Amino acid sequence: MDQRNFLYMFYGFAAAWGILALYVISLVMREGRLRKELDSVKRMLDSKG
């Protein structure tokens, strides 16, 4: 029982940090995508005018 208690405590912390990490990764990925989009739109505008 004690073993399992301890294990689940570990799972709980791992889950909390894991979800935070996933969110941060998604933020970083979105940052990259947005930057690429901004560049391509700016390039499109430059070539037009």
Place this chain on the structure above:
Amino acid sequence: MRQNVLIGLALLAGLWLARNLYVIFLGLPDEAAQGAIYRIMFFHVPSWFTCFTAFFVAGISSMLYLGKKSTMYDTLAVSAVEVGVVFTIIGLVTGSIWGRIIWGIWWTWDPRLTWALITCIVYSGYLMLRRAIDDPTARAKNSAVLCIFAFASVVITYKAIDWWRTQHPGPVLSIRTGGGNMDPAMEAMLFSNWGALLLLCIVLVAVRMKQEDTSREVESLRRYAHAA
């Protein structure tokens, strides 16, 4: 400048959380009735407080948006909701893992848990609604209205343990019970971790706001390109 401040704050939050983790694991003893598992509370309760704070900020800034029609408030609202949803999910998952040990089940339909889940669904609906509207002004207006409605579920979640007899533990913090239900050192740690998570939340919201501004810029440039 802004970026340096953000990095500094993020580092501070990281250090604070690391220091708290050290104290949680090595400084505080096991709880008498629950054993080691009670330490999940140090993440579970603060992440709920953090998401309540984020949703509160989102609700206020939605009202301000409707009053002043400045996109800044809309940006703040969407960023706060998105980060808030992340902390809601953390709260649900950690609570579920705690329940597996203490109650023997992952989930039960008790009012507190049900409301917590409803809050999560309602705010996910907010994020979905934003994706469904193309026009930025209509998007900001409609989602601001939804955000104000959604805050009702936060209030009910918070008060559920007072209104119903729940399987979820009742109030233990001394601000609500007048003290005596919890060891002062543990309670101090709970608030300390809330502070750290709140700081982290602020950093994440600031990063997300920057991105929302960028995507607004992309949107308007694209419209300009099509018009030209």
Place this chain on the structure above:
Amino acid sequence: MNFVSQTLTVAGKDIRSEIRTKESLNAAISFAIVILVIFSFAVDPSAEQIKEMSGGLLWIVFAFAGALILNRSFARELGNDCLDALICSPVPSAALFTGKAAANFVLLMVVEAVSLPIFGVLYNMQWMRDPATLAAVCMLATWGITIIGTVFSALTVNLRLRELMLPVLIYPMMIPALMAAMRLTTVLISEGTIPADDIIWLRLLVGFDIIFTALSVMLIDTVLIG
């Protein structure tokens, strides 16, 4: 014209056009009956347990059928720019909103009045043990459903995915009212009265109606005009 007569005018217009075309009422009633019939295959209708789930079953039926009515509430005004005409008319948007909500309320009450006897017949249920209280509970909960549904119907009327977004947004929001209504209907059908323990659900229902009616009337100007 004062507020009440303006509300009644809008509600009258909506109900009249619904009586003439019956476009959403027919769909909602037949949909409700179909769910009741299908559900009787899912469980053994003679079983005693059906009493325990009667409230849940009924309110799922009402909520689903209600979404059909609510979806049409503002969408019906889109053709020929009727919505713009309504907004331009001298009726304040709060009266427009309460009128539309009142019309939806009446229509949904009709659906409920039709489905309840059918439920009683199909499931051999004595649902008339305390008709007055049951009617009061139905009215309170239906008002809660229609108020949320009408304001969100106005909110989503211009969306591409209107029919999809409305249920996604309204069902979680109306859970408080549905939960209370399910619980109260179940005890009214199985026991005939509301025990003291369950009075809190009645209070929740009344509180829900008051809070969301006030919130909706306050915000409807923003929703419709911007």
